Amino acid sequence: MVELKNLSTGNYTPDWCPGCGDYIILNALKRAIVKLNLNPNQVVVVSGIGCSSKLPQWINTFGYHGVHGRGLPVGTGIKIANKKLHVIVIGGDGDIYGEGMNHFIQSLRKNIDITLLVHDNQIYGLTKGQTSPTSMHGDKSVTSQIGNFDEPVNPIALAVAQKTSFIARSFAGDLEHLTNTIADAVSFKGFSFVDMFQPCVTFNKHNTYDWFKERVYDLQKKGYKPNNLERAFKKSIEFGDKIPIGVFFKEKKELYEETHPVLKKTPLVKQSLKNISIKKLMEEFC
Amino acid sequence: MAIDINKLSWLVGGEAGYGIMTAGQKFARAMILGGLNVFTHVEYPSLIRGGHNSFGVRVEERELTCPILLYNLVAALNKDTIIRHKNFVTAGGGIIYDANEVNIDECSIRYDIRLYNVPLMEILKSIKGAIKIMRNSVLLGASIAVLDYDFDYLAEAIRGVNSKKKKGSKIAELNVRAAKKGYDYVKKNYLSDFEVKLKKKTRKKRMLLTGNQAIGLGAIKAGCKFLSAYPMTPASSIMNYYAKKELDSEVVMKQADDEISAINMALGASYAGVRSMTSTSGGGLALMSETISLLGMTEVPLVIVNVQRPGPSTGLPTRQGQGDLKFVLNIGHGEFPRIVIAPGDVEECFYETFNAFNFAEKYQLPVFIVSDKHLAVSYKSIPKFNTSHLKIDRGLLLSDEEAANLKDYKRFMITENGVSPRAIPGQKCMFRSSSDEHNEYGEICEKGDNKILQEDKRFRKLKTAEKEIPLPKLYGPKKADLTIISWGSTKGAILEAMDYLESDGIKANFLHFVYVFPFHSEYVREFLKNSKNVVDVEENKSAQLAGIISEFTGFKIEKKVLKYNGRTFYPSEIYDELKGVYNG
Numbered sequence: 001m002v003e004l005k006n007l008s009t010g011n012y013t014p015d016w017c018p019g020c021g022d023y024i025i026l027n028a029l030k031r032a033i034v035k036l037n038l039n040p041n042q043v044v045v046v047s048g049i050g051c052s053s054k055l056p057q058w059i060n061t062f063g064y065h066g067v068h069g070r071g072l073p074v075g076t077g078i079k080i081a082n083k084k085l086h087v088i089v090i091g092g093d094g095d096i097y098g099e100g101m102n103h104f105i106q107s108l109r110k111n112i113d114i115t116l117l118v119h120d121n122q123i124y125g126l127t128k129g130q131t132s133p134t135s136m137h138g139d140k141s142v143t144s145q146i147g148n149f150d151e152p153v154n155p156i157a158l159a160v161a162q163k164t165s166f167i168a169r170s171f172a173g174d175l176e177h178l179t180n181t182i183a184d185a186v187s188f189k190g191f192s193f194v195d196m197f198q199p200c201v202t203f204n205k206h207n208t209y210d211w212f213k214e215r216v217y218d219l220q221k222k223g224y225k226p227n228n229l230e231r232a233f234k235k236s237i238e239f240g241d242k243i244p245i246g247v248f249f250k251e252k253k254e255l256y257e258e259t260h261p262v263l264k265k266t267p268l269v270k271q272s273l274k275n276i277s278i279k280k281l282m283e284e285f286c
Numbered sequence: 287m288a289i290d291i292n293k294l295s296w297l298v299g300g301e302a303g304y305g306i307m308t309a310g311q312k313f314a315r316a317m318i319l320g321g322l323n324v325f326t327h328v329e330y331p332s333l334i335r336g337g338h339n340s341f342g343v344r345v346e347e348r349e350l351t352c353p354i355l356l357y358n359l360v361a362a363l364n365k366d367t368i369i370r371h372k373n374f375v376t377a378g379g380g381i382i383y384d385a386n387e388v389n390i391d392e393c394s395i396r397y398d399i400r401l402y403n404v405p406l407m408e409i410l411k412s413i414k415g416a417i418k419i420m421r422n423s424v425l426l427g428a429s430i431a432v433l434d435y436d437f438d439y440l441a442e443a444i445r446g447v448n449s450k451k452k453k454g455s456k457i458a459e460l461n462v463r464a465a466k467k468g469y470d471y472v473k474k475n476y477l478s479d480f481e482v483k484l485k486k487k488t489r490k491k492r493m494l495l496t497g498n499q500a501i502g503l504g505a506i507k508a509g510c511k512f513l514s515a516y517p518m519t520p521a522s523s524i525m526n527y528y529a530k531k532e533l534d535s536e537v538v539m540k541q542a543d544d545e546i547s548a549i550n551m552a553l554g555a556s557y558a559g560v561r562s563m564t565s566t567s568g569g570g571l572a573l574m575s576e577t578i579s580l581l582g583m584t585e586v587p588l589v590i591v592n593v594q595r596p597g598p599s600t601g602l603p604t605r606q607g608q609g610d611l612k613f614v615l616n617i618g619h620g621e622f623p624r625i626v627i628a629p630g631d632v633e634e635c636f637y638e639t640f641n642a643f644n645f646a647e648k649y650q651l652p653v654f655i656v657s658d659k660h661l662a663v664s665y666k667s668i669p670k671f672n673t674s675h676l677k678i679d680r681g682l683l684l685s686d687e688e689a690a691n692l693k694d695y696k697r698f699m700i701t702e703n704g705v706s707p708r709a710i711p712g713q714k715c716m717f718r719s720s721s722d723e724h725n726e727y728g729e730i731c732e733k734g735d736n737k738i739l740q741e742d743k744r745f746r747k748l749k750t751a752e753k754e755i756p757l758p759k760l761y762g763p764k765k766a767d768l769t770i771i772s773w774g775s776t777k778g779a780i781l782e783a784m785d786y787l788e789s790d791g792i793k794a795n796f797l798h799f800v801y802v803f804p805f806h807s808e809y810v811r812e813f814l815k816n817s818k819n820v821v822d823v824e825e826n827k828s829a830q831l832a833g834i835i836s837e838f839t840g841f842k843i844e845k846k847v848l849k850y851n852g853r854t855f856y857p858s859e860i861y862d863e864l865k866g867v868y869n870g
Contacts, residue, residue, distance in 0.1 A: 012729055044711045046554070049721070056718060057730055062711040063718035064557060065730075066550070067580050073547040077554020077562070078711065080512060080538060085558070085711055103550075106543040262536050269559040269710070271536060273509035273678050281503055281535070282670045285493035 002034050007060045014058045021172030021198030022052055025119055028178035029088070030059060035183045043086045046075040048100060050092040051126045052119035052198070069099025072107045075114045082269045083257040086186060087114040094124050097133040097153045104155070107191060108162035111253045115185045115192045118155065119172075121200035122207050129203035139206055155195050156236040156248055163229060166192035167249045171216050172199065173209045177245065190253055197245075212243070219246030226250045290482045292322060292347050294433065295354050297371060298425060299340035300363025302330060309361075309422035310341025311665070313429065314494055315443035317345045318667050320436060321487030324494070325778075326665040327353035329853070332519065332603040338366050347487055349668070351631065351778030355856040358482045359432060361425040363406075368393050375399050378481040382428050382472075384421075402476060404428045409467045416460050423461040427468030432476070435484035437469050493668055497635040497661030497775075501591060502527035503671070504639030505563055506535045509678055510589070512562040514540040514551040516570060519603045520659040521593035524565040545570035549577045549590070557586050557719070559683070559710035561643050565591035568610050569600070575617050578652055582622025584719040585698065585706070585744070587646035587653075587681075589639070594658040596852050605852030606660045608774055608825040614654050615803055615834065621741070623748040625649070625755070626803040628656040630777030632666045634800060640676055645755075648681035649747045650708060656802075658825075660854040661775045682707045689713035696726035700739055704746030752804040760813075762795030768868050769817035771843060773799035773831050775854070776823055782857035783864060792868055799831065811839035821845045821867050823860060 007030040016022045033043060043061035047053035049068035056063030062085075066074050075089040096104050096118045107116065123141065124130040130143040133153040140147050159167040166188045170181040178196065185192035197216070199209050219226075219235065224246065226232065232249040257263045298309045307328065314324045325344045331337035344353055358379045362368045365388040368381060372395055375381065380400040383390065386407060395401065406421040413420075423444065430440050441462045495503075502524050505513065515525040528539035542548035545566050552562040566574065571592045581588050592614055596607030614626055625645050629635045639655055646653040684692070684707055692707075695715035699706040706726075709715045718728040723740060725731040762784060770780055777798050787794045797813060814820055814835070822832040822843045827850045832843040847863040849855050 041714055041716050042712060044558075054730070057720065060716060062716050063720075063728075064554075064584070065718070065720040065722065066553075066584075067576050067721050070546065070550045070577065073542065073550035074554035074557070076540075077512070077514070077551035077556075078558040079554075080540065080551070081555040081558035081560040081562075082710075082712055102543055103547055106547065260538065261533055262538055265536075268511045268538060268555070269712070271511055273561070273680075276507055276509055276535075278503055278507045278535075278671075278673065281506065281531070282493060285495050285499065286491055286670070 002037055002040060004030055004034055006040060007033060009058050009060050012058065014054070016051060017202045019201040020051070021121065021200070022055065022119060024172040024175055025052070025117070025178065025196060025198060026055055026058060028175055028182055029117070031179040032183035032186060035179065036187055038086055042084065043088065044078055045088045045090060046071045046078065047090040048095040050095045052090055052092040053095055055090050069095050069103065071095070072100060072103040072116065076107065076110070076112055079112050079114050079257060080263065080268065082267045083113070083263060084267050088186065089114060089116045091118055093118060093120045093122060093132045093134040097155055101133070105158060105162065108159050108164045108193070110256060111165055111191050112256045113189055113191065116194070117182065118195050119198040120195050121198045121204055122152070123200050123204040125200050125203055136206065154236060157233060159193050160229060160233045160236050160249060163251070164193055164249070165190035165251055165253050166247070167232065168193070168247045169195045169197070169245045171197045171212055171245050173213055177218065181247070184247065188250070190255060215241060215243045216245050217242060219244045219248070291485055292345065294345040294359070294482045294484060295342065295357045296345065296359045296361070296429060297340055297342040297357045298361040298422070299338065299367030299371060301366070302333060302337045302339045303335040304363055305419050305422040306339040306341050306363070309426055310343060311494070312440070312443045313426055314343045314665055314667070316430070316435070316440040317343065318492045318494060319439040319442055319489060320484065321489045322347060322484065323349050323492070323667045324665065325350035325353060328663045330604050338370060340367065340371070345484065350666070351781050352857055353854070355858050359429060359480070361429050362388070363421060363425065364388065365393065368395070372396070372399070376481070380432060380480060382425060382432065400480070402428065402432060402472060404468055404471055409471060410464060413460065413463050413467065416464055420461055420464045423464040424468035427465030428472045431469040431472035432480050433482060433484045434478050434480070436486055437466065439486070440465055491670065493670060494665050495632050495668060496523070496663055496665050497629070497632050497657055498523040498593065498663070499527055500632045500635035501639045501655065501657065502531070504636040505589070505643070506531060506537060507673060507676060508561060508640045508643035510537065510561045510563045510643060512538050512540070512552065512555040512560050513564065514542045514548045515565045516542050516545045516548050518567045518570045520595055520662040521565045521567045521570070521591065523662065524591060524593070545573040546577065549574040552588055553577060553581060553586050556588050557710070561647070563589040563591065565593065567593050567595050568597050568613070571610070571613070571617065576619070579618035579620055579622065580721050581652045582618060582620070582624065582744070583721055585650040587650050589642045589646050589653050589655065591655040591657065593662045594656065596850065602852040604659065606658060606825060606854045607850060607852060608658055608776070609827070610656065611773065611802065611830040612833065614656050623649070623651050623745055624803065625651065625653045625751060626656060626801070627654065628774035628800055628802055629661065630774055630798055630800055632661070632668060633671070635661060636671055638800060644679045645751065647683060648679060649705060649751045650681070651747060656774060658775050681705065684709045684713065686713055689715045697728050698724060698726045698740065700726060700743050702746070703750040704743050705750065748804050752806070755801045755804055757806050757809050758797050758799045758801070760795060760797055763793060764795070766793045766795035766817070768792060768794040768819045768821065768864060770794060770796040770821055770823055770864070771831065771835070772796070772823040773802055776825060779855040779857045779860055780823060783860035786857065786861040787864060790865070794864065802834070805834065805838045807838045810835060811841055814839065814841045819845070819867060821847055821864060823847045823855070825849050825855065
């Protein structure tokens with residue numbers, strides 16, 4: 001049995017600001033791994049760049065901390081190489097919805113069994129307070145002194161538009177909901193995506209814990225069933241006095257790695273490289 | 287008039303979309319079936335229909351290394367082909383054309399060129415079911431007749447030699463009939479007195495292969511199980527080949543959303559223990575730059591193929607150039623080790639791609655294969671590769687058992703030769719990798735002394751690798767009147783130019799760089815110091831290799847032969863220039 005302590009990195013501890021939502025997300029991820037009883041050496045946490053992307057450093061699994069916005073293609077490559085692994089890609093709103101937006105949308109349409117967890121704090125933290133793709137219209141920041149002219153990205157609606165197989169949102173102010181949502185996403189067979197509200201206590205003075213607590217409500221507690229795309233879209237554009245969290249949509253689809261004739265047989269990494277013959281291939285050129 | 291036997295330069299040309307490439311390949315195959323050797327040369331613009339395509343086939347009994355400037359026989363589908371190529375027809379050479387399509391009087395053809403009017407469409411109309419695109423087959427048949435070659439080889443080539451069936455498909459049979467009618471028409475209406483005749487020799491088993499196909503074959507042989515790439519001319523045929531071989535060879539080709547995605551997927555797969563590759567051309571490589579630096583920092587092995595085309599920017603997408611050498615040597619921010627390999631011919635494309643995977647894993651770094659359009663699309667007839675000596679070496683990759691028995695695993699352990707034992711996810715020794723500077727465990731570490739330790743360790747891999755990286759290859763005598771320096775695909779034309787020089791009594795040698803980096807400074811410095819009349823030959827504007835040699839050896843090469851019009855060197859051009867240098 002895996003316990004929380006097995007996932008600890010000992011004296012090597014996070015350097016996030018006190019009160020940062022990232023601590024709660026790290027905690028929830030560890031709890032989800034314990035809840036699912038995953039062997040830590042079968043888990044790879046992959047990330048890009050940003051405060052949240054440092055997370056793989058502080059969980060005792062395999063971790064790959066790459067470059068800004070590119071966690072998803074790295075995670076995709078890892079899964080193609082070894083489909084037995086649990087691949088969890090971490091990123092912030094700047095990382096996934098800004099620098100990595102192309103990979104985000106493209107990953108939504110590839111059904112590969114990896115999990116994407118986005119720490120969405122609507123601000124750039126590590127570079128100290130610039131406007132992000134999810135910053136609200138009119139919000140001021142060091143780079144939007146007049147106020148943000150742009151509409152924020154709606155990641156849930158984008159995922160719904162691509163009929164992504166698992167679409168959810170959670171909130172760092174609710175450890176239990178976060179833990180359960182992450183566990184559901186990781187155990188789901190297919191591409192799973194969780195947008196996570198994660199208040200930045202240092203730079204985002206608008207979207208605070210209190211601001212979210214007044215607004216978020218759990219879809220599932222209201223009896224919402226995540227099995228209808230049109231209903232999911234309607235819920236995905238709800239963002240104001242009331243903001244839904246929970247699972248918006250869920251549908252099993254054919255998995256790339258279980259459909260591709262080469263990948264479905266055995267993990268690529270387990271294929272033998274001994275005695276590869278190209279006799280037949282050379283004959284084709286004769 | 288003297289008649290040449292088995293020494294031919296032939297070209298078929300026409301509008302893109304009318305089967306020029308297919309015709310050229312079938313002609314080349316027909317030559318091989320009669321025991322002759324070929325080298326082909328393709329020119330095409332960056333579009334799908336229209337524009338001018340040409341496919342040249344050079345034929346001899348010996349193995350060939352390059353195309354030549356002049357053609358004995360041009361098979362023209364349209365007027366444009368005649369206008370473009372008439373000045374490159376040998377004195378006494380010929381042009382096959384269709385007078386119903388081309389008003390030859392408007393083409394101002396030299397009087398020494400022989401004209402063969404073959405009514406392509408009329409001939410096709412006499413064959414039930416034949417369609418316009420089969421004009422290329424009529425031209426092929428007519429060409430074979432002019433050259434007095436055995437028609438059966440062409441028929442066999444059209445039907446497809448791999449076909450077990452005696453008869454080809456219905457389409458193939460129509461094409462054979464079209465070709466035969468073209469053949470008969472020429473035999474009936476023209477004398478067999480052309481300046482070149484082709485005679486069959488003993489048939490030998492030969493592959494007809496391009497550089498890109500050889501790279502694909504080399505990668506499959508090396509156990510590269512995963513290729514991710516984004517389409518870009520002239521690299522796309524590598525990913526196309528991999529896609530075609532997915533089931534046969536049990537490999538996976540994933541078309542990525544862009545080049546950034548392509549290299550990051552390949553990185554992910556390699557990090558997870560699968561030999562992986564990505565392939566692109568200059569602009570796509572530029573997009574990969576940040577991740578190439580990441581490979582260096584996290585010590586993930588990867589083979590990256592850059593099939594050059596002339597830049598800057600979109601440049602000449604379908605043409606030839608060697609403008610990316612310095613780019614590849616320096617791509618990626620910061621400093622990290624890499625290996626740069628520039629194969630010079632189809633054979634080297636195969637063997638060096640195989641070697642690249644061993645080097646990548648032994649030294650845990652990015653290895654570049656720098657090819658170009660000329661290598662990528664030129665077919666060469668060669669014997670099958672000898673693969674008996676090829677051994678896969680995965681370096682310090684840990685087995686599951688070794689990994690499980692390790693205590694206190696340090697993925698980035700400081701070692702004398704710079705290489706650290708490499709575990710992969712799923713094994714029982716977890717570690718973290720970071721694009722940030724890190725300590726031996728892979729934990730982020732900003733201490734100054736650690737930065738020096740890790741950077742020095744990474745660079746020691748280069749020193750270690752240098753010991754087994756082959757020296758530049760010397761062709762010709764050790765002492766010569768003239769020394770040629772070059773790299774990559776110019777090799778073929780240079781070797782032939784050396785033959786011409788030898789006929790003039792000029793002794794030349796040629797130092798060819800296949801492995802450009804790590805650079806063997808001492809060897810190259812000594813060699814150049816002891817050479818006279820050193821000439822740098824490259825297909826770029828700024829003599830990039832000469833610049834690199836100057837940087838690493840202090841030796842300045844003053845004489846340069848540079849071509850950068852988007853076309854590959856012909857041996858005669860190199861010969862003329864070198865002769866000028868020799869004569870002062």
